[in-house]
Amino acid sequence: MAAQDSPNQTSLPRRLIVGSLVAIAILALAVWFIAPGSVSTNDAQIDGHIHPLNARVSGTIVWVNPIVDDTHFVKAGTVLARLDSNDYEPTVDRLQGDVQSTEAQLSSAKLNVDISEATSVSRLSVAKAAVDEAQAEKDTAEAQSLAAAAAVTQSNAVFKRAEDDRKRYLALFESHEISQSEYDQRATEAATAEAQLRAAEANLSAARQHIASAAQRITERKSDVLAAQTAPQQIASARANVLRVNGDLRKTKASLKDAVLNLSYTEIVAPVDGVIGRKQIEVGQRISAGSLILTLTPPDEIWAIANFKETQLQRMKIGQTATIHIDSSGEDLSGTVESLGGATGAKYALLPPENATGNYVKVVQRVPVRVRISSGRQRTSLVPGMSIEVRVDTRL
Template sequence: MSLTETKSRKASNTLLVALFVAVLISALLGWHFVLHPNEVSTDDAQIDGHVHPINTRIGGTITWVNPNVEDTYYVTAGTVIAHLDPNDYQPTVNRLEGDVQASVAQERAAALNLPIASETALSRLTSAQASLVEAEADLESALSQKTASEATVAQTEANYRRAEDDRVRYQALVATHEISRSEYDQREADSKGTGALLAAAQANSAGADQKIEAARQKIKERQSDLRMAETAPASIASARANVLRASGETKKSQAALWNAQLDLGYTNLVAPVSGIVGRKSMEVGQRVAANQLMLTLVPPKDVWAIANFRETQMKKMRIGQSATVHVDSVGRDFQGTVESIGGATGSKYSVIAPDNATGNYVKVVQRIPVRIRLNGLEAAGPLLLPGMSIEVSVRVSP
């Protein structure tokens, strides 16, 4: 057999094999379509779930790491993962506790002083008003005394003049021996006595003037005291403002203390959820910054399926339809339900979204993410992990 015939026979065999494979695939697809005419499938799917990043809330130095926290280990919620050095934050808490105590003491003192200040201010006002009334009464009394003393001076002065006139007349008569010496002496004594009464009345009148002046000066002083005492409402308002100011300072210091206590509490790194540890990156003595990633936790039970169906397969797909999920890693099927359908194609969620207005457009069938809720995971055991490859079939409406 020639070389040419050998090559021709090999080419014919290859063609027959390719044709057989094509026919077989077409038959399988046709048979699948016959058995499942209302089912759409895709292998562009995977298990998805929550991956919780565990970051530090504050900066510090790691002093202890839980030996039971390692990559692939399972930890429960509330487990202490690591400790940061609390000595960086305890002094601040101690200082702020002192500030809070001082602020509370000032607030209490201001609250106790408020009724005292109010009572004192009102008492001063009442006392000043009463003192002014008393001073005005003293002035009226002094004016009355002045009027009376002036009347007494006038009467006494008239009596003195009459007595002096009698003395002068009797002096002339005694010189001519018309009256006795004793009668003259009587008139002279009356004149001197009346003169003394006049001097006393004039002295009383001058004293009344002094009392009037003193009473008027006292009124001025009492009026000044009253003006000062009339600031009682302002004094009371100031005392109340001091209470509010002290209360505000207390709240500020308490807030600062609360924040410091939170920072101190953050020195204990605690697992917020139960899950499998991954990407652990912490060691004793390591200096970490705030918000630095320490590890991740993946809850193995809280998973679902994400299947990316072609847009041509979405015509009859609806939320609530039944689905079958085949997991390659465990070689078994799980039943599920279409829970939600994505709001856009996968390409729209990419970092660089496609722009079809460039002039070189090639139509590509897009894929739309569909979320499948898996049933019976609690009984299935920890078999499904985010990222596992799966095949999803959804039974759509006919």
């Protein structure tokens, strides 16, 4: 009979089989609980806000804060540099004067409206009364003219008789038939009559001029009546003038506000806390509006951007926890998936791929995933651009 196997020889293969099954089970559990439960990538970096600070007006730099230099930290509100304000102060002064002048014009225009409204009722009656007064003055002047004309006729007759008497007496005097005194008396009477004639003619001329002047005043007063009848239109015109001047005032104030803002922009102030980078200003430098002065990087406004393969996004969703490994320090930080990219990284490229050329090669694309770094941790040593590794737990 063949010899029987010993118990030790039969139990050894059984143990090997059991051990292999246990190892397979452990490996299966590891694959089940670990591999499908997380995804990771080393195509990731720290990202953050980088604020470019541009000049808002052109000018010459007259002062730069001594603390302004690359890698230096500044607080929000710190004056970084100043431009020469002499380029903008005269404009502000001129526009302030324009505003005051236009305000005075507006006050005058409003007062004119009040005056027009207050006098619109009485102006017509006053104008009509002035016409009647001018007509009465003309009638008086015409009566005076008639009286003056009669006086001229009478004075002319007296003068002719006196002049004829003087001429006869002159002949008698020359023939020595009368004395010198008798002739002188007739000559005096003739001269007096002539003076009275000239005075009567002057009165007639003045009366006629008075008639013409009265007629001119009647025409003027009638024009006043017509003007008084257009009082509603004048009031409307005065109100329109108020609107026009008010519009000019608003435009002037807007120009003044713009000039004051430009003057304030000559003082360049840090808008946020941040670390200075790319400083490009020096005293005496002439800069134009829009020129880049420097950049500010707030140390606390940071997050992680991880570029995962599209095949890794099957179970990824917003809110899942993540572990962020910092290459520079070896530190691990916790985080949360905040958002998934709206397109692959290739689509954001300057020249995105065009697959309709017939030479299509399928390449696994990467999608940017934004991870929020948990607050409460020391993050001052993190700066945008640092290399990191990100692992996301996809079991939640």
